[in-house]
Amino acid sequence: MNASRIRAVRRTSVIGGIAAGGVLLLAGPAFAHVSVQPGTAEKGGYSTISVKVPNEKDNASTVKVELNLDPKHPLASVMPQAVPGWDVKVEKTKLDKPLQMHGKTIDEAVSKVTWSGGKIDPGQFQQFPLSVGQLPTDTDELVFKALQTYSDDDVVRWIDPSTPGGAEPEHPAPKLKLVDKGADAKSAGHQDGKDAKAAAADDKAEAAGGSDTTARVLGVVGIVVGVLGVAFGVLAGRRRTSA
Incomplete structure (x- = not known):
């Protein structure tokens, strides 16, 4: 294997590793607490x-x-x-x-x-x-x-x-x-209002959590496939050039 081909293989491995890491990073669920x-x-x-x-x-x-x-x-x-x-x-x-x-x-x-x-x-x-x-x-x-x-x-x-x-x-x-x-009734009511809004936002996020996670996973997988395709094309081109 000549030097050009070795460099191409190394680049492909690095790109694939980075892309796979991206899948693990982004594929996690949208977390919400008990x-x-x-x-x-x-x-x-x-x-x-x-x-x-x-x-x-x-x-x-x-x-x-x-x-x-x-x-x-x-x-x-x-x-x-x-x-x-x-x-x-x-x-x-x-x-x-x-x-x-x-x-x-x-x-x-x-x-x-x-x-x-x-x-x-x-x-x-x-x-x-x-x-x-x-x-x-x-x-x-x-x-x-x-x-x-x-x-x-x-x-x-x-x-x-x-x-x-x-x-x-x-x-x-x-x-x-x-x-x-009684002493903090007004501030407590205000806080409860904020809590209610936050809870409503949480509910929306939780309801969309599963589909959003799936969409992210599919999107990242598509990027990985595309990157690997480009890397394969570069490697194949170098092989032809070497030949």
């Missing part, structure tokens, strides 16, 4: 929240969701709303320090809620509503830890803590921000 909606509630009150679970994979469905409640701030009342097609299991844990609520002593609280038996297909999301209370007054947020199990047995652990002012972790734990009753 979150609690709305993201804000009043301290000391009751609230209905939803655990929003988007399916991030193109080739597997979400088949189980586990939500672990904040052990530092137990809630006396946690009631899940029925979700069609899904079974729900509520687990309780004995409290080291009993709670006083409406003149009664509460010595156990819900520590975990699990939804299973249903399916969230690629490009879709599901909301799992919960009625929770009485919300604590001695903290500004409740942190939940969620586990998302896929049909291919992959488990995504949404448990990473978030640092104020720091970079967002890869799998942040869902949080519920708690505000003082």
